[in-house]
Amino acid sequence: AQKITQTQPGMFVQEKEAVTLDCTYDTSDPSYGLFWYKQPSSGEMIFLIYQGSYDQQNATEGRYSLNFQKARKSANLVISASQLGDSAMYFCAMREDSSNTGKLIFGQGTTLQVKP
């Protein structure tokens, strides 16, 4: 079974608009972390935002916010005021804290294109 599911292979958004990228996860571990990474066409993996399973508030980092709905097991990334430079692949990832290795499990990714 998929542990991290990103159901949107591709998304378009108009510049300056907000966009939500979906991520659902599956774990029985009570303690886990959720991450979003951006991968531009140059290929590097850029950390965007982190949400811990016990965090009371949704994480925010500048224009990025994470809509964390624990009961629904979703961790959607919201990008406000989209910019052309936001065009990239976006990956949701999870770390299960019962793992003694700290490995990340990634979703399939969503390609975001920002239109001028």
Place this chain on the structure above:
Amino acid sequence: EPEVTQTPSHQVTQMGQEVILRCVPISNHLYFYWYRQILGQKVEFLVSFYNNEISEKSEIFDDQFSVERPDGSNFTLKIRSTKLEDSAMYFCASIGDRGQRGYTFGSGTRLTVV
């Protein structure tokens, strides 16, 4: 800001040849990882390394793969006899403590097997 450095950025090799991908993690980090991304697909975990030994490996990480940290700074991934399907981007990552939030990824090595 500290970086994870990977070399080379791109390597082309003949099928059946051995390749060594190199990584220099952040100096005070303790946990090290290799991930693989076949073009356009998701990032897949290969192996984790802690305290000078493998702590976990995935099904992908078969006998053709090995890792080592020979000198306390470099962290290498060796593929003994490359296959066409090994063509991918390989990322090294490190973190100071596995409960932390900030994994730092290197910029990757694109391996092309011909």
